[in-house]
Amino acid sequence: MPEDFLSQNLNIFDRHHIWHPFTQMKDFEHRDMPVITRGEGLKLYDNRGNEFYDCISSWWCILHGHNHPKIKNAIKEQLDSLEQVIFAGFTHEKAIQLAHELLYNLPSHLSKFFFSDNGSTACEVALKMSYQQRLNNGEKKTKFIAFDRGYHGDTLGAMSVSGLSQFSRKFEGLFFDCHRIASPYCYRCEFGCKSGADCNLECLKPLEKLLREKSSEITAIILEPLVFGAGGMIFYPVRHLENLIKLVKAHDIHIIFDEIATGFGRLGRMFAMDFLDENLRKPDFLCISKGLTGGFLPLALTITTNDIFNSFFDDYEKNKTFFHGHTFTANPLGCAAALASTKIFKEENTLENIRGKISFLQKEKEKFSELPIVGDVRGMGMICAFELVKDKKTKEPFDSRLRTGWKIYNEGLKKGLIIRPLGDVIYLFLPLSTQKTEISYILDTLFEILKDFR
């Protein structure tokens, strides 16, 4: 196909040959996907002159806005010297500088950095390291604990320790066994708590029981600190997480914090774990990706402790090596972007500057609770979410066949907002660079969409 013909018919070629992720392609049988040609700040522009507010940070990764000059230039500069190199038996400056920079943002016990290239693999690495550490030490601890609304990625290992959703259930036959426990979900509290004040964390009881009965077979618990993201933007209290950590730490069980969505300021501090008491900020593994490069390039890290590392450190013949790696592990362009993004936090005082915007967003979101279809309004940091219900009193959800969230997504696009609901939970997951005026505009537009929705 000649190139100029192709450029006139991008959507036709796309429809015939490209299979998009998490997409029922039949929904696009007679409809064109926007062809995005440019990004700037909070906005994305398509080839037909439309512009969109990127209210979900392009799948939760953009931090300082699209096309940030410092990250762009860091990548350009890196391109002049080294674009890729095998990371087994070789190393490079940008990976070292990045690890050095991150050390200062992390609790001191997290000091060993294992690179990979996306969030799912960062979690796979943590699961495999925890499992192999037990083998290397001659222990028989092979099982994991996970939450039924947790999400850790789409590879089989990550899915095995995620919740069973409409999307993942089909693959259940391929999963390894794990102990799945009920997630705290304050809006739909099983124990009838109506507010923080009357909550005595009864939802931790099943975990207590599991630990009493099975801790000797369990190697690790994996969790997203403070918010189950893909599970429905369900926030849970710091107090819950602190008590969970105390319970788990009383047994010999690794804690894996998946901060792939929450890392790098999204909740208002560098990491979600920074809201915890310092003594409890002690995961054995920390998984980060998405915002690591400011959202510019794929890169991930699984960061762990000397203790874990030392269980693998031995003569080759002892067969303790961690045999895991990906082609683009620690890609130099990704590391250069990540280094630039980490420096922006310091140079632009990002975490201080977002405070006012966060208070504004979290206050303004409350007006949505007056809408008849909004059952719950929740949020933290630069995230807020609205759970839509058929009946506000009984909290009865809409029939999923109505695809209410999908309809609202389409209304959003017509009005220039990219929102991508999780079922019937509509949420904003905003870049840290979003300005108050933009927050106002987005909230007002979304309010009108939800107000008029029939």
Ligand SMILES: Cc1ncc(COP(=O)(O)O)c(C=O)c1O
């Ligand atoms: C908490 C969490 N973990 C893991 C992942 C998987 O990351 P990736 O899509 O880069 O594989 C995601 C993605 O949304 C996530 O939110």
